Amino acid sequence: MSPEIEPLAIVREKLDQAVDVLQEKDVDLWITFARETAQVRDPCIFLLLGFDVTWQSALLVSKSGERIAIVGRYDAENVRNINGYQQVIGYDQSIREPLLEQINRLNPRSIALNYSQNDPSADGLTHGMFRLLANILGGTEYATRFVSAEDVIAALRGRKTHAEVNRIRAAIGATEGILREVEALVKPGMVEREIAQFVHRTVDERGLGVAWEESLCPLVVAGPDGTFGHRIPGDFVTQLGALLQIDFGVEREGFVADLQRTMYFCLPGEKEPPEEVQKGWAVARAALEAGRAALKPGARGWEVDAVARQTIVDAGYPEYMHAFGHHIGRNAHDGSTVLGPKWERYGNSIEGVIEEGNVFAIELGLYVDGYGYLGCEEDVLVTANGAEYLSEVQEDIWLINCD
Amino acid sequence: MSPEIEPLAIVREKLDQAVDVLQEKDVDLWITFARETAQVRDPCIFLLLGFDVTWQSALLVSKSGERIAIVGRYDAENVRNINGYQQVIGYDQSIREPLLEQINRLNPRSIALNYSQNDPSADGLTHGMFRLLANILGGTEYATRFVSAEDVIAALRGRKTHAEVNRIRAAIGATEGILREVEALVKPGMVEREIAQFVHRTVDERGLGVAWEESLCPLVVAGPDGTFGHRIPGDFVTQLGALLQIDFGVEREGFVADLQRTMYFCLPGEKEPPEEVQKGWAVARAALEAGRAALKPGARGWEVDAVARQTIVDAGYPEYMHAFGHHIGRNAHDGSTVLGPKWERYGNSIEGVIEEGNVFAIELGLYVDGYGYLGCEEDVLVTANGAEYLSEVQEDIWLINCD
Numbered sequence: 001m002s003p004e005i006e007p008l009a010i011v012r013e014k015l016d017q018a019v020d021v022l023q024e025k026d027v028d029l030w031i032t033f034a035r036e037t038a039q040v041r042d043p044c045i046f047l048l049l050g051f052d053v054t055w056q057s058a059l060l061v062s063k064s065g066e067r068i069a070i071v072g073r074y075d076a077e078n079v080r081n082i083n084g085y086q087q088v089i090g091y092d093q094s095i096r097e098p099l100l101e102q103i104n105r106l107n108p109r110s111i112a113l114n115y116s117q118n119d120p121s122a123d124g125l126t127h128g129m130f131r132l133l134a135n136i137l138g139g140t141e142y143a144t145r146f147v148s149a150e151d152v153i154a155a156l157r158g159r160k161t162h163a164e165v166n167r168i169r170a171a172i173g174a175t176e177g178i179l180r181e182v183e184a185l186v187k188p189g190m191v192e193r194e195i196a197q198f199v200h201r202t203v204d205e206r207g208l209g210v211a212w213e214e215s216l217c218p219l220v221v222a223g224p225d226g227t228f229g230h231r232i233p234g235d236f237v238t239q240l241g242a243l244l245q246i247d248f249g250v251e252r253e254g255f256v257a258d259l260q261r262t263m264y265f266c267l268p269g270e271k272e273p274p275e276e277v278q279k280g281w282a283v284a285r286a287a288l289e290a291g292r293a294a295l296k297p298g299a300r301g302w303e304v305d306a307v308a309r310q311t312i313v314d315a316g317y318p319e320y321m322h323a324f325g326h327h328i329g330r331n332a333h334d335g336s337t338v339l340g341p342k343w344e345r346y347g348n349s350i351e352g353v354i355e356e357g358n359v360f361a362i363e364l365g366l367y368v369d370g371y372g373y374l375g376c377e378e379d380v381l382v383t384a385n386g387a388e389y390l391s392e393v394q395e396d397i398w399l400i401n402c403d
Numbered sequence: 404m405s406p407e408i409e410p411l412a413i414v415r416e417k418l419d420q421a422v423d424v425l426q427e428k429d430v431d432l433w434i435t436f437a438r439e440t441a442q443v444r445d446p447c448i449f450l451l452l453g454f455d456v457t458w459q460s461a462l463l464v465s466k467s468g469e470r471i472a473i474v475g476r477y478d479a480e481n482v483r484n485i486n487g488y489q490q491v492i493g494y495d496q497s498i499r500e501p502l503l504e505q506i507n508r509l510n511p512r513s514i515a516l517n518y519s520q521n522d523p524s525a526d527g528l529t530h531g532m533f534r535l536l537a538n539i540l541g542g543t544e545y546a547t548r549f550v551s552a553e554d555v556i557a558a559l560r561g562r563k564t565h566a567e568v569n570r571i572r573a574a575i576g577a578t579e580g581i582l583r584e585v586e587a588l589v590k591p592g593m594v595e596r597e598i599a600q601f602v603h604r605t606v607d608e609r610g611l612g613v614a615w616e617e618s619l620c621p622l623v624v625a626g627p628d629g630t631f632g633h634r635i636p637g638d639f640v641t642q643l644g645a646l647l648q649i650d651f652g653v654e655r656e657g658f659v660a661d662l663q664r665t666m667y668f669c670l671p672g673e674k675e676p677p678e679e680v681q682k683g684w685a686v687a688r689a690a691l692e693a694g695r696a697a698l699k700p701g702a703r704g705w706e707v708d709a710v711a712r713q714t715i716v717d718a719g720y721p722e723y724m725h726a727f728g729h730h731i732g733r734n735a736h737d738g739s740t741v742l743g744p745k746w747e748r749y750g751n752s753i754e755g756v757i758e759e760g761n762v763f764a765i766e767l768g769l770y771v772d773g774y775g776y777l778g779c780e781e782d783v784l785v786t787a788n789g790a791e792y793l794s795e796v797q798e799d800i801w802l803i804n805c806d
Binding site: 229344 | 438439441442443444445446454455456457458459475476477478479480481484494495496497498499516517518519520521522523524525526527528529530531532533534535538551607610615616618619630631632633634635724725734735736738746747748
């Protein structure tokens with residue numbers, strides 16, 4: 001499998017899938033309108049092209065099956081090499097005329113654009129580019145036919161193809177390998193920062209990337225005083241008789257994993273974590289399992305979250321202050337339906353319906369007073385029968401220095 | 404110099420500079436409104452924070468000197484560590500109330516937002532987030548007070564601080580080192596792809612990044628049949644009696660370089676390139692110099708381009724089909740004023756005025772029939788007296804295999 005050919009095959013696969021989605025959602029035309037994507041990248045650019053463009057570029061997919069790319073002259077050859085667009089139009093001075101010509105010819109009743117209040121993956125159109133497009137179509141009836149592409153994009157990104165699931169599996173495997181090495185490496189007295197540095201070195205040596213911003217990937221929470229959050233690993237110390245939690249994923253060939261692992265450093269003579277820690281772990285695991293069991297085609301995002309959240313609360317622990325789950329794929333937060341509570345910041349992303357082929361990271365955690373933070377996170381594939389683990393599930397806390 | 408402290412110092416420096424710019428441009432309040440920036444990153448996020456945020460986040464800078472960050476609870480600690488915001492407000496469920504409260508308190512007559520039809524660096528606000536903000540401010544007078552922040556951002560990004568220029572110098576030095584190694588390495592019969600792979604390996608070994616998308620960085624044009632453009636290096640072969648051109652820059656500690664170098668492979672017995680090649684090179688160099696001489700504080704972007712372009716055309720060569728120059732800094736196309744012709748796709752970016760402290764890559768090239776493409780590109784700093792080269796200028800074509 002050549003790494004230079006294979007991504008183009010996935011792009012062609014997604015382009016074919018996009019036509020099916022437009023038919024299903026009854027949208028006549030979908031336009032991805034972007035420029036200088038190395039600087040501000042509409043997530044749909046990698047879905048529909050696989051590389052960046054420089055000048056103003058329009059990728060048109062129609063319900064009737066047409067795929068048309070209008071790009072700057074210097075980008076045109078790369079787009080032709082995809083073999084996924086029937087027409088590739090390279091321009092020199094202005095995108096206006098070729099774009100107007102194609103839209104006039106297609107005469108769409110609805111034009112889906114990449115904006116969404118709820119889904120960052122479907123919100124790659126910048127406001128300036130929206131204004132530019134409205135200006136280009138100004139005075140035509142088409143400027144009144146814009147709709148959000150959020151449903152189209154959620155379906156297209158969310159329904160992973162076989163090749164995409166394989167890529168995610170490979171990223172999960174690489175992540176698990178590194179987490180096991182962390183387990184073998186950690187010693188009492190290490191600070192969070194050292195652990196993160198070890199992970200970064202290992203990622204570099206293997207030619208991998210990290211799944212989210214490097215300074216926050218991994219997240220490491222050491223000891224009873226370490227706070228959980230999007231916090232740069234710092235000076236908190238791993239301690240005997242305390243927990244260590246790590247949240248991490250690699251990016252491998254454009255796809256990512258997202259996992260958490262929890263470890264406990266035994267006190268001299270201890271064989272296993274104390275009862276409070278074990279109880280907390282059992283509750284967290286039970287809540288994760290309950291959520292996974294609810295994660296089936298047809299369920300809504302908030303319904304899945306509610307099952308896991310209620311399990312935690314019923315056991316007497318405070319609810320986790322984040323969502324239970326999120327899509328993963330090309331990104332650690334891969335947009336579309338969020339398995340989250342009905343909080344304003346999640347908008348209607350939690351109303352989405354789970355579909356076969358979705359891949360989620362599911363996660364939760366809790367503090368055990370005096371011991372620190374414990375967290376569970378696994379990656380799952382939704383099948384017709386429910387959510388199957390793609391990761392090797394952490395059933396028990398990993399024990400360090402125990403008798 | 405600790406790599407973990409220094410970036411925060413630059414963020415604080417830019418925050419101070421931002422207040423000056425708001426006073427100069429008479430803008431009451433500037434809001435950067437973003438979320439999940441690992442996925443779609445407003446370029447102002449790295450300017451004003453230096454790391455990604457996850458939930459909806461608002462960075463407020465007021466003409467009166469206030470800097471307020473409203474971010475999700477898990478991001479708040481990282482923002483506090485910058486020591487550049489007087490107020491850091493971490494929220495759990497919704498940004499609406501704290502954002503409304505701050506805007507009501509500041510009562511701005513104008514609110515600059517990050518949208519621009521012309522400048523991608525100033526166009527990081529997505530259309531969905533714009534709609535969300537309009538919704539939050541709906542029913543208040545503030546929703547009618549939005550203006551584009553493009554002038555603010557162009558000034559702030561464009562006026563490099565001393566620390567920023569030093570970072571760019573370091574990236575230029577690292578790029579020049581790798582280009583000299585390419586010169587030492589290349590042999591007749593190598594294909595473009597091999598040269599790009601050598602560059603990527605070297606970049607990785609040194610812990611550097613590339614200045615733009617990896618598959619297109621470097622760009623390599625080998626032999627008489629290689630075409631110039633944003634083309635993935637392919638199977639074109641370096642040949643005796645032909646040119647090799649490479650366009651490349653590294654990213655080092657968040658700042659980039661952008662340079663082109665041209666080489667010629669002598670035929671057996673040749674001591675230097677043939678007359679046509681030398682003449683083309685002399686014209687290209689003269690045009691680059693003419694453009695550099697015109698690149699002074701107060702000049703407009705299109706004026707600088709016109710001087711270089713006319714030099715090429717007067718010498719009987721076809722004009723280059725791109726802009727003469729672009730800002731570099733945190734990005735290889737760093738937004739703000741473009742030194743380009745009055746073509747529609749450049750919008751009004753070419754009307755901008757050159758300022759002291761701007762750093763530009765200036766470039767042009769031409770084909771010599773039967774020999775291939777030659778290109779010059781250097782990086783310059785604009786001072787009160789004109790543009791000073793930051794790079795070690797390529798005065799002559801580099802000779803490979805010559806007697």
